[in-house]
Amino acid sequence: MRLKVVFAIFSILLLLFLTIPVFRILTSLSINQYLQSLKDGSIVSSILLSLKVSMYATVLVILTGVPLAYVLARVDFPLKGVLEGLIDIPVMIPHVAAGIALLMVFEANGFFGKFFKSIGVTFLDTQYGILIAMMFVSAPFLINSAKEGFKKVDQRLEFVSRSLGAGPFETFFRITLPLARKDIINGALMMWGRGIGEFGAVVIIAYHPMTAPVMIYDRFNSFGLNYALPVTALMILVSILIFIVIRIINNILK
DSSP: OHHHHHHHHHHHHHHHHHHHHHHHHHTSSOHHHHHHHHTOHHHHHHHHHHHHHHHHHHHHHHHHHHHHHHHHHHOOOTTHHHHHHHHHHHHHSOHHHHHHHHHHHHSTTSTTHHHHHHTTOOOTTSHHHHHHHHHHHHHHHHHHHHHHHHHHSOHHHHHHHHHTTOOHHHHIIIIIHHHTHHHHHHHHHHHHHHHHTOOHHHHHHOOSSOOHHHHHHHHHHHHOHHHHHHHHHHHHHHHHHHHHHHHHHHHHHO
């Protein structure tokens, strides 16, 4: 009983630490201030830009990261652990450092930048720069979640499908992928939400056009707390909405 009481006290303290700052921001604005913020075109456009580009980044990683996750879940090969560690690097390193790393290879004269420049795509202060920054820092969430989803799928079901005449692609799309869809969707939503909130990598490679996190920083740095609050409060509301969507989808897929 004492153990439960002690743990309950610690839990309450942590919950207060996590929730009070959020509610403090949400309650710092009146309804009229929220409505005025929604009429501010720059605020709305920055939030929509964050939502849109993060969604594009998520779709691209679904197309490329889900196959990678399947390979990691099903195939054993030398240095597999090293590869899994490399995938997790963007989560561990400072995101400002991630932005600098991306800038070095995607600038006009960088390793990838030269090729993309030849086809008319540049990354410095463009939506393409925002996209690769969001992809780099948030892709591990989707890849790792999808990998765990594939590991949960009983391989015997795949063997039965193959024994009944289905090819590898048909088995993947009709058996494996549907059974792993919950973890894939959850990982995609987590990646989308993480990309929306990315600041460090984005601000290095694409200060403009401003995403919502960059606008929060810019307004706070230039004009102070009160000027940054409307963007901050609206972004928190969007984040809460994403969290609710994730929970609803998880409950539906149970």
